[in-house]
Amino acid sequence: MFPFLRRGPGRLTPRQARQRTSDGEAVLLDVRETPEWQAGHAPGALHLPLSRLATGAPLPGEARDRPVIAICRSGNRSRQAAKLLAERGVDATDVSGGMTAWARQGLPVIGTGGGSGVIA
Numbered sequence: 001m002f003p004f005l006r007r008g009p010g011r012l013t014p015r016q017a018r019q020r021t022s023d024g025e026a027v028l029l030d031v032r033e034t035p036e037w038q039a040g041h042a043p044g045a046l047h048l049p050l051s052r053l054a055t056g057a058p059l060p061g062e063a064r065d066r067p068v069i070a071i072c073r074s075g076n077r078s079r080q081a082a083k084l085l086a087e088r089g090v091d092a093t094d095v096s097g098g099m100t101a102w103a104r105q106g107l108p109v110i111g112t113g114g115g116s117g118v119i120a
Helices: 014-022 034-039 050-054 076-087 098-104
Strands: 027-030 068-071 092-095
Touching: 014 027, 014 068, 014 098, 050 076, 068 076, 068 098, 076 092, 076 098, 092 098
Parallel strands: 027 068, 068 092
Antiparallel strands: none
């Protein structure tokens, strides 16, 4: 409503994020910790935990020079990640509601073996 009051990068709905990443416009970066990622993540998402990103870890190669959409479990860590990335000059946003909202909207979640995953 008042875009001039918004702080930090914008936020997307899970469906908006899915559209932007499935058409190749952006990459989805899951910033949850490894056990959470292994339990279930969005197909095609890249993984870099916020704990590593916060200590200066570089983006995965596939995410460099591309818009990045960060996602976590609920949207808190991904919001932090988007801010960190924006400070590095990355075109970054995040998913409001995270993987919990993603799954609630019926979007696919896979485990590390490629089968059906769960949100941990």
